[in-house]
Amino acid sequence: MWLPGIVILLTIGLLQALGVVAIPTGAITVGSGGKYSTLAAALKDTSSNVYYIYAGTYTGQVAISRANVAIYGETTSSGTYTGNKVTLTAAVPASSAGSNDASGTVRVLASGVKLYNLNIANTYGKPVSQSQAIALSVQAGNFGCYGCKITGTQDTLLANVGTQIYAKSYISGYVDFIFGQTASIWVAKTVIETTGSGYITASGRSSADSNYYVFDQCTIQGSGSSYLGRPWRNYARVIVQNR
Template identity: 40%
Template sequence: TAQQTLFVYPGVYKEQVVVPLLNGPLVLQGYTCDTKSYAANQVTITQAKAQKDIPASIIKNRNDLTTTLLLKSNNVKVYNLNVANTAGNVGQAIAVKADGANNGFYACKFTGYQDTLYANQGPNLYAKSYISGAVDFVFGQYAKAWFESCDIVSVGKGCIAANGRDSATNPSEFVFNNAHVTGNGVGTAYLGRPWKAYSRAVWQNSDLSNVINPEGWQKWNGDNNVANVYFKECNNRGAGAATNKRVGFSGRLANPVPITDILGANYKTQWWVDNNFL
């Protein structure tokens, strides 16, 4: 039950990694000369499995079988790891899946194309990290997740966030605070779309480049069931931040969402929350 630390030496590791359910907390630390910046990371875990590579006979947990780094444990802190799924534009291909509560990711770099980051259980924190992709590349169904000061990079046409909150009692919500959004093309990316009918996502205090389409948000493959969707923006800036042409099922907040709504009132004293990154 004692804390364990796994230190990873520099290199490119071509493999899939699963962290099983552990009895105690775990720190995953990648080698770096600057713990505060993903730009100095010297450890990369990479592979290229996608849904198309999983045998049709396998019905359950297909996403897990494509994942580069799968965390099944609670109370995990991850520092200075680059995690990639290089399958490209071929369908669902996950780089990271956070399937435990109280997971914190710090100065990490997650790269992929579709479904890069699967933030499935929470609460979780992603801070001063880099996340790239094109289609639904930050998604998940049950997690309360706070994204603090992250660089979000769109590499193709599609939506960034696909929150899968499926009922009024599901606690899931994604909040992007002080994000920096860039990408290829003009108006080719959207802030999000509703994977499920009660989807919740908020972008606030963020710099949105012109990669963000003026409409801001999309429906799920033409599904008009958006009555219970909660898509909000607050105090954003940049060429993609204007809200005058946003879709009718989105809105603006008068005040930003407080971090306590996502991480809890006592987040500053929680082991998995590194306040040096907030």
């Protein structure tokens, strides 16, 4: 099933789905040899909408609040997550942050953001039964995520608002680890890995709107006994297909 809006973004996304191995012209650089030591600091520099992160592990939360920003991570293989050399990590639970979104290691708060070849992790784990801890929170549409590795335990990916695509990426967790309320998301040729028993998706769709979660030609693997999804709200709608 092809969905209006999703089709447009999917087409754009596939054209842009390959990241870069070389540093993009005019990019603001982050890391060893770069202009800034952290992505959070670099994002305050608005002289370009393009950012490039050198190899390394960067600890701390990042909020992207400017539209049409593109962020590239250093990689040896731009068409997949397997060659990624950049990790953005934090260990913040929603219980201390004040909300699911506020716990995100990376928070997307503006439209038109594109992420390429980044590992994004929330390493809080699950020390208690309710351990919501988001790795990536997306609160705006026209979002693209290409060749990224997104890891957590409970509520790894909060795909919450607008039209979003995730392509040739990796997403892991085991409790409601792909969830949200008013987004249409298309997850294409991505590895979905369960790391324990639970639910992969928790769709919070609460009305008869046009939104879907679609998983197209994805590889679902892992450990534990897992369900493809559970209805977080009454109008939950998730499609898993292998066209």
